[in-house]
Amino acid sequence: MTPEQNDLLCRVEGDAPMGKLMRQHWLPACMSEEVAEPDSPPRRVRLLGENMVVFRDSEGRVGVLDELCPHRRASLVFGRNEECGLRCLYHGWKFDVNGKVLDMSSEPEDSHMRGKVNARAYPVVEEAGFIWVWMGDPDNVGEFNAPNWSSASEGNISIMKIHGACNWAQILEGAIDSSHSSSLHSSNMPTAEDVSGSTATETAWLRPSADKSPRIEVEKTSFGFRYAAIRKPIKDADKQDYVRTTLFIAPFTAVIPSNDQYHLSQLLIPIDDENTYFYWIAWSEDPEKGIGQDAWRKFCGAEVGKDVEPVTYKKVRNYDNNYLQDREAMKDGDFTGIYGIPCQDMAMWESMGKIADRSEDNLGTSDKAIFTFRTQMYRAAQSVQKGGAAIGAGSDALPQSKLISFQGMVPKGEDWKQYNISDEERALREAKAHSKAKREPAE
Template sequence: MKSRKDSEDLTRVGPDTVMGNFMRQYWIPAAQSSELEADGTPMRLMLLGEKLIAFRDTHGRVGVMDHMCPHRNASLFLGRNEEGGIRCIYHGWKFDVEGRCVDMPSIPPAQCFKDKVKAGAYRVAERNGIIWVYMGPRQEAPPPLPQVEATLLPEGEVDISFMMRSCNWMQALEGDIDTSHFGFLHVGHLDPEDVPPGHPLEHTASERAPQYHVRDTPWGTNYGAYRTVRPQTTYWRFANYMYPFWTQTPQGDFPVNIQARAWVPLDDHHTMMIFWRRRVPNLRNTNEPLRHGQPLGGSRPQPDFHPRGTGWLDRWRVVADETNDWLIDREAQRTNRIYSGIDHIGLQDQAVTESMGPITDHGREHLGPGDLMIARTRRRALQAARAFAETGQAPGVEQPEVMMGARSGYFEAPDTVEWQAAYDEQMRHAERATVPAPASAPAPALAMAK
């Protein structure tokens, strides 16, 4: 970053910050629908540095609002979720999912002024098992929901996982747009001789210093990392950053790899990673057995999570963290059974990004050619946020279909094909998720389309 102000504008997300105001123009995935039950316990929810509560009312509608009652600031997290609204336990004032005060039992009827009181509430939508929150100013006519392709898949066709990370959103996100680290952090212990031909890790194991092409796109930034793998053949890995906090990684065959991650800032120092990945029968992935059937070291399927708590940051917390050195196994590291010594690919990323501190000091970095996508993405995100501050225009908000131009994955192509042409050719033959019908029409079941 060129200056400390650049870094602060990029990383700070609270109200009235450059990046925070920018992110509030977009719908934000906030929770799984299954986390809230009708008339069930309210949930503390932190988003963009704001302390909120979420609850599902008697009729199944979700409310997301400021946790402080507008009467005397007592927390509505303590409230009674009952009969179509949430009632503050201090004086019994009750609010519906839109924040309207619907009952003031502590006030004599002749003096009731409930029509003049409103809790700060945000617009909410649900789609395919995810609760989305719009925190921007357009409460009467919010923008359409995003068309990040993986989020369009119905629940039965996609796996969705959550994991909180204790660091800033941008440094968490950057691991997804840095393909060269894969050959070290995740598979540095892998002997190329152990990788059978056609394995997804064949080329990553044999050439750990890829070269990059990077470009600006309508959705953000796009890279093509390339390696020459045989005469006249190039192995490509494409990935994307999409406004304001989305990524797509190249871990899958390009034509069928419908996946995305949202790196949702809870506050400046904590991020919720939400991962959508299409279920594909016999999908090739990096966990495929190596020669002689042995598994890849360090590829434990799932991390361990703490039980869900009720605090602002008590959802989807992994057990491995700085207090226990991310459960690093030094013996596995010394013997090269696991390059990092950490037995889970996601935890490996978690450890290195959290080890940088809550917000990394960009002034101490020495970026190289392999960091071109990271540098471009930082600049692109910062430019878009500052442009919004000046013009009020946020890319992809009014034209969410531009996000459908983004796809990630790997493939081989003749070395005579220019990199963007290779990407476009793969897109023409990729399987696509269908876009939902407009809200005014009945929503059909989503299906895959060629």
Template sequence: MLTAEENETLCRVEGDAPMGQLMRRHWVPALLSEQLAEPDGKPVRLTLFGENLVAFRDSDGRLGVLGEMCPHRKASLAFGRNENCGLRCLYHGWKFDVEGNVVDMPSEPKESGFAERVKHKSYPAREAGGFVWVYMGPADAMPEFEPPPWAPTPEAHAAIVRIQLPCNWAQIMEGQIDSAHSSSLHSSDMRPARGEATALDTHWVRPSTDKNPRIQVQVTNYGMRYAAIRRPIMNAATQDYVRITTFVAPFTALIPPNATYNVASVIVPRDDTSSYFHFIAWHESREAISTAAWRKFCVAEVGVDLDENFRPMKRHAWNDYLQDRALMKTGDSFTGIPGIPNQDIAMWESMGAIADRTSERLGASDIAVIQFRRIMLDAVARHSSGAAPIGLEAPHLPQAKLRSYQGVVPKTENWRILGASEEEAVYLGGMEEEEDEKAMSQAALA
């Protein structure tokens, strides 16, 4: 468990909160490209770290992310006209380009030069992997933009679910790196079967009935990799079923894949008590599942389950997420809640807007969750002391080189490099050598 002070540090992201300041030093996956698909289309309201913004794509296809409130009289630019390479406020006609420059100020005399003296808040934006990315930190600390893990090649395809949720980012991320819960909460959707782990239209299958995984963690300078090791259905005496999750601080968890597609989740803080949750199915060279099919599988279809702003329309805490206890009695559903994300959401939201971690009773299956908290609290402390943000320190591994893994392997296999790209394997191998040298030094001193 954490102290109250540690929990506040982990969760709070608004204003000068250290966690939010750390996150602002990274490129933030702020919204989906599909939300700004049309040049001169409707501006999109967006809140990040408690800051209200508006995003738009101009006539030339350039992306703009500005402060939502016009600097003149603070009317919302979300109502503005997106036209002729700028966003025009409806109130007095002030018009801003994607960099926040005032390109027209019809309410003021041109000879006054007032327009040249006004600069509106704007943030750099990029586009990759189905997302619009925003950098919100100091300009002199802006890292080079690089593709995310789910866009390692130009041919990669990602299908993305996005849901706006009324709870803190950390409890969602902890759910994504908690392998043990899948054997219970998702047991109707992740079913045991002989053969390889794969994805069917109605559910996933995997080769184990073991609900008590052994958790082993390898901390890295970008986050961690951890293995959940289970008994496989076949050859359990000589083999292990290994699922490796990779946490890429601060926003991404690479979830163990299946034979059909890779899986990732991205959690972005909207403010202290709400978040944008993204669940991604991707393949590096083709469309393994369409966006429409992925959202249907997840029971997260826009216009059916979610509104146009990706907020739940049907299932809420106040109606128990439409839980069907008749299906629970017949054994057709363990939870009575359809869709893997919806099952998770019921758990995350039930913890409250910010989970109380001061009175938890944690066990061996929570080792990865405990390590996640330590990693992020340490990252905040080091950054506050002047160190580089986590994930941007040397040696730096491009995110597109990072992977997760699942498979049945001999018990003698070294899980720490399973599924790793060539570059990642070299880095992880170097870490093992350092650990071995440290162990030998400690043994010599003893």
């Protein structure tokens, strides 16, 4: 990729086409737990280079406003959250969750400004553990497409959040790169002979394959793409393949292969051009399975107050301290010496620089999904630049709650594309095949 192509893929601030594309989707502003209680402290949120404030009022309603007070542009993050409104400390102006001014303490009762000035408020949806915000056209708010973990049983959604000090695209490329897990995460995902698929313990996900060079096959879809990493299993390699499928749901969601206890979804949300929030959700529809919030964050090395800072979610293990890499542990068999899958990934992603220089890459056969992501999203940004609709939005959207990955043994000769496909996607696939057959001349 040229530097110009790389910028089109990566940059999201201001009038950047990729930012415009993302504004045609609902974005997670923060986790619900960050504003869990009525009248709890407001939170600063930065998305696509814009600063906002999120708060929950006395009646439990959530509001997302422009961070700066419309009076004199002081930050509302420091405001008093009380009596169904957020009050600016500077002059006492108070706003409800819709941005309406409830009080102008510094103005006389007959001021002409009353009823005319409001704070900018964003449309909000609270769903599946997140506060979602619409940053696009306020007169054309898109329909909210609930994520796949919204189908989890009650209380069976565990979310890890961590700050990434680099561009969103290189983090997303890491999320959809199956081949790296056999090396970078080999201590967390070790080979085991007595399992038939990914099997979760308290400290690891066991795998039935030692194959570090999977065969990659990609299928493009209306929402992005699905791909399979096909590995040689330890047992009956002449009769079956070990297949792990990953979904890229444009523009910022990855659904990675599950294990026997929970499904795994990721959100890679641009804070601005050079920073990203990485959310990793472990969830299950089976109330007898899953993993608790505390256990999930401990497994990931992302416990708030221990591994990541409160409020900012910046990492204790970071680039400046070499992610506290333990070379003695490496001598004893730990592959990376870095604790937790997310920090192992962050060490790789952040070491590429704030925005990776893709012109220096040398992609191989294991990088088919990376190549597909780059070309698909580059073209999608070009389309938006020319006034087109965003990929995965509007008529192209499929119910995300039905989209799921797959991992397991597949008999040789069988098509992996038939596994864990929703009825909606199957119907769309069949319609496309029928349309293609009609266009092609008969032999």
